[in-house]
Amino acid sequence: YQRLLDALLEPAYQDRYAPALIERLRSAAYVHDFVREDVESGRIDRAILAGAVAAAETGFDPTDTWGDLHRLHLDHAIGRVPVLGRGYRFGDIPSPGTLTTIQKAAHRVTGERHGVTYGQDARHISDLSDMDANHFVILGGQDGWLGSAHFLDQIPLWQSGEMIRVPLRESSVRAWAARVIRVEAGAP
Structure with missing residues (x-):
């Protein structure tokens, strides 16, 4: 689903919205409802949707789990400091959840491996x-x-x-x- 949404956003909205707004959609909690409404109403052309499905299938590995892609970086705030920070990074573990699940975890829309930016x-x-x-x-x-x-x-x-x-x-x-x-x- 994430790969499909990632492949769909730019082609579906590039004629209507500035690139900065499309990028903002990638991190917005409402992106799922926003896109669903546009698909259901026909505002997203079927050819664009089919192209996004084909793009999402490219490189898709059916053995990947959500946790393989959706990662929680256990870092102290100092962990972001160049050179010094290495000693303050404690793990990179699978993270369940999304913005709309009980195990809440915020992330931007992407089909690639990514870190969560918020969570319980x-x-x-x-x-x-x-x-x-x-x-x-x-x-x-x-x-x-x-x-x-x-x-x-x-x-x-x-x-x-x-x-x-x-x-x-x-x-x-x-x-x-x-x-x-x-x-x-x-x-x-």
Whole structure:
């Protein structure tokens, strides 16, 4: 679908819109509805549509998955700094979702491998009838300190769709806890 939309935008709109506007459409959330309405109403000529289908089929690899093309770059903001940034890039992983799915991930329309520019950074599910049925995962990890053991430790959970159970009843926490860390005030 992305390859088709990518191949369709310029031929369908080059006579009506400036190149800058067509480029803007590639990143617009409404592009799907915009194009669908134009196809359904006949504003996009059938020959242009057929040409876009043929172009999208060129080089198409049916073994490619969405995650092969749609990538999440796990980078710290410093990761964009030339030379210095290499040490702040932590992964390039498959990313599910689009602008219109529950696993939201923004990207421009393209038929090529691309990175997402926006997306969820945490998942949280709670069963309101059970105080102990709370599940969380954070993209990356629990700790924001670079180099911490917990900086990126939840990525495998994130990728597999798993979550961490966080009970809220004191009795459940005591029964479930693997260890207890006691912090006591010292002498002044």
